[in-house]
């Protein structure tokens with residue numbers, strides 16, 4: 222601003238003011254320079270500046286001794302002189318021109334921005350978003366990047382290959398092919414799409430391929446984005462483009478990008494599901510993933526011959542099985558049978574880590590699924606499919622769940638079903654158990670109405686090797702139930718872990734409690750399982766001694782076991798099978814109806830059973846395939862003759878079927894020889910039994926000595942004999958109670974074919 226004070230003064234104040242006309246200046250300033258401050262706050266600032274200037278000028282004028290107006294004139298003249306100096310004038314010209322140019326540039330930028338906003342539609346696709354995948358896949362497929370002049374070239378397998386056998390010579394297909402991708406630099410590509418020009422660029426460096434490994438720290442282009450500009454005023458062109466890219470992505474079934482950080486950074490568009498190893502749903506899912514061979518893009522294999530890795534025993538035992546490597550990320554397309562829609566699912570199978578205390582147990586094994594969907598129904602569909610598949614497949618096998626040493630369901634083994642007809646049992650034991658169990662499972666409503674807990678217990682007792690476990694196995698197959706096997710002799714299982722194990726079982730299943738007599742201190746842990754005499758004593762309920770030499774075999778107490786059998790969690794259609802070799806050891810409370818409703822005795826092989834075992838072992842005219850060198854075909858008449866002779870040679874109810882099978886196995890190609898050598902085998906058996914009995918007796922003696930403080934040095938033969946005589950009544954036919962049992966009438970035992978339905982308890986037929 223050029224201030225011609227004189228002129229102003231002249232106009233407003235008339236003649237020049239005399240020296241010291243300070244008031245005139247004041248008036249001048251207030252009249253013409255000061256701006257109405259009420260209008261705008263910036264003017265207040267300006268007014269303040271002018272006031273200060275005015276004061277300064279006034280002071281200078283007074284100090285110079287000149288009248289104010291003369292001072293101003295000389296000051297202005299000085300300034301004019303400077304301003305008219307050629308170099309200063311040149312400087313002013315530059316400033317002026319620069320100002321014009323800069324202003325012009327800014328105006329042009331504004332116009333460009335305006336035009337861009339007006340005529341270009343822009344969109345940004347963040348790198349870690351699905352939309353990015355759609356667009357990049359679409360552009361890649363249409364070779365949009367090739368319009369660019371700068372590329373990144375990577376060597377890859379164009380498509381994921383299913384497993385192939387290695388070729389003898391390396392062909393061109395064995396090597397990866399080059400894939401052109403957009404360079405990581407911020408280069409933009411211009412292309413035409415459906416008549417519209419578009420340009421695409423990236424905001425940050427990073428891998429651009431849709432399937433890039435996001436795990437490589439810093440190389441995933443995290444935080445970057447794809448910028449798309451559509452040169453049109455129409456927004457719907459962008460909508461169309463995005464929709465087309467999305468459809469193309471879905472329809473080409475392209476593998477989605479691997480999701481690495483779903484756990485840490487949950488996404489709104491991804492569902493995750495976790496299947497814990499100890500839960501049945503884990504088995505469903507594993508079965509589904511294995512059986513359908515859904516994981517077709519696996520490139521990371523776990524190669525195994527292990528039985529437990531062979532799926533469900535469908536293939537030959539020596540087949541090499543390729544499983545996805547543990548912890549590797551696989552993706553598969555799940556087609557929902559309900560909607561018909563497909564959803565990508567990422568699966569990671571964690572095997573867990575092996576427990577240091579129990580090598581058979583894996584800690585933390587699980588299946589982790591990530592569904593590329595936000596629809597929970599898809600997950601429900603998947604679980605239903607897995608369950609259905611599992612159950613369908615389950616009809617040809619029996620699944621047995623085993624515990625670890627520290628009391629958790631740790632392992633699942635599958636066995637092929639055993640046909641009930643392969644069991645050689647007297648009369649209709651098998652059918653009776655099966656019918657009873659079927660009726661029980663079908664009468665849940667009746668139980669509820671009658672207020673009776675919906676559970677049923679079966680106690681199978683008798684000598685080892687008589688078919689107790691085999692019966693349970695066959696029944697489980699018939700009923701289509703899974704077996705949850707708990708051995709009470711497992712040292713890691715106590716009352717607490719047993720209760721937890723039981724509560725972790727599903728509603729409909731078979732709970733198998735083996736060695737139930739281990740649940741409390743046995744009267745004698747040296748029972749000779751093979752000892753016929755002892756077995757008979759068991760039947761008579763006679764006790765061979767009152768001493769428990771060894772501590773109990775199980776950490777489970779009787780009350781703990783009773784609690785578990787009575788617990789609320791065991792009321793949901795659960796069938797409990799318990800087995801024991803010594804029913805006489807069991808507490809009456811344990812086997813009372815309500816806990817063990819059906820009691821079945823398994824005896825040693827009768828003559829009739831022995832004959833049937835023989836017939837089954839040597840099928841007439843029908844050599845068994847795959848049995849090595851099959852025995853020469855024999856006529857059914859000869860077979861019947863041999864079977865009868867063999868059965869007659871073996872004393873009835875003396876040997877278990879397992880023992881007889883063991884002998885026949887040594888003669889599996891020679892039925893006639895089996896009959897001839899039967900006598901020798903019996904003698905061997907007798908010797909073996911006596912040797913075994915003697916060895917056990919000696920061992921028992923040693924243990925007693927040790928427990929009673931006898932050492933070889935302090936051994937006193939007489940004192941020892943007195944003790945042995947006192948505590949070893951089993952070697953004597955007379956019991957310690959003083960009752961002579963040698964001539965006593967054996968307690969009336971039902972025939973093996975008779976089933977004891979728990980005395981006064983409900984029977985299967987009662988429940989009809």
Ligand SMILES: Nc1ncnc2c1ncn2[C@@H]1O[C@H](COP(=O)(O)OP(=O)(O)OP(=O)(O)O)[C@@H](O)[C@H]1O
Pocket residue numbers: 643644645646683684685686687688689690691692800801802823878879882
């Ligand atoms: N009654 C039977 N019919 C057919 N096979 C039998 C029979 N009893 C035993 N076996 C055979 O003997 C073997 C052992 O049978 P199993 O395990 O069922 O006996 P167990 O009574 O449960 O013995 P343990 O009391 O020792 O558990 C199996 O291979 C089975 O095939």
